[in-house]
């Protein structure tokens with residue numbers, strides 16, 4: 264069975280789906296690995312390192328895609344410079360694995376189904392302990408959370424830690440993290456490492472202990488409704504609950520030097536939590552890093568990919584932060600992919616047991632059909648026959 268690793272063509276994407284170490288493990292298992300020339304270059308993994316690990320370097324893109332049994336990628340397939348769409352390079356019956364954005368771009372799933380591609384979307388790996396080592400949403404969110412704090416620290420015209428020096432005492436920075444999921448918790452941990460005083464808020468009260476275990480204070484807001492949906496994710500809350508949380512958030516935003524927002528509700532626009540009025544109340548020089556900027560933004564006025572200054576406050580809307588740390592982001596993603604591939608392959612061939620919850624959840628298209636019901640709903644397709 265042949266696995267092909269594609270070079271990412273998305274502008275600004277520096278990650279690669281497999282690193283040389285994972286290639287050698289797959290080869291030891293009897294699989295063949297082809298790597299597109301230069302695929303690891305922007306993550307500092309040279310073609311020579313892949314070759315030394317046993318991979319074949321392929322310069323012909325059409326051959327790499329067209330002869331793959333399993334094509335491995337980071338981002339969704341897209342149109343290449345020559346106008347050819349990557350989906351059309353795959354042979355019918357091939358398998359594709361990557362972040363395929365099935366809920367954001369359902370038409371891509373339709374295109375993959377029409378091409379009779381079996382597609383596994385890393386966003387749809389269940390967030391269960393059994394699937395933890397395949398959970399690329401978590402591995403990449405951890406990178407993003409870490410980097411968000413570093414960006415905030417670099418932009419803040421102040422120190423993060425408390426300093427007692429001959430030139431006077433510097434108080435520690437106050438950091439407020441909104442959304443304490445995987446990215447938020449890593450942002451908290453990093454801010455604590457840098458010596459800041461940290462507070463955090465999340466709509467899911469269950470994260471209180473995790474926040475406290477990192478040495479941060481949890482901002483509690485008692486709501487009269489359920490805020491957690493199936494699978495442990497946050498739910499969209501009522502208007503009354505939104506107002507109550509905003510009032511509580513406002514008090515903490517006002518007193519913070521740094522606000523890092525990471526709040527998401529899967530499949531929906533990011534909740535708007537920090538308003539222009541709250542920004543106007545912050546001290547000039549304060550910094551907001553909005554990790555949800557490219558999903559509509561948690562902070563009013565944030566713009567994806569830009570730094571905006573409002574009332575003396577710098578609002579940063581970074582995009583694709585994992586790509587800014589391509590070595591470790593690729594290493595972690597490659598480990599997630601390796602575990603998934605090992606899970607799918609039996610005796611050198613793909614073994615798709617759709618009674619298995621990991622396979623059934625992550626497989627978005629197979630044998631000409633879009634299998635995921637949420638994606639089908641977005642496409643206006645009827646409920647799939649079992």
Ligand code: NAD
Pocket residue numbers: 390391392394395398400401404441442443444445446447464465466467494495496497498508525526527528529534536
């Ligand atoms: P996410 O990226 O979807 O959202 C980030 C955070 O924003 C979440 O903590 C969410 O509760 C919060 N949020 C949403 N709306 C909010 C609002 N209005 N105000 C404040 N906060 C708000 O989340 P994620 O980091 O991908 O994790 C989601 C869930 O999955 C969590 O329960 C996490 O514990 C769970 N999880 C489980 C596993 C596992 O068991 N293997 C692995 C990873 C994540």
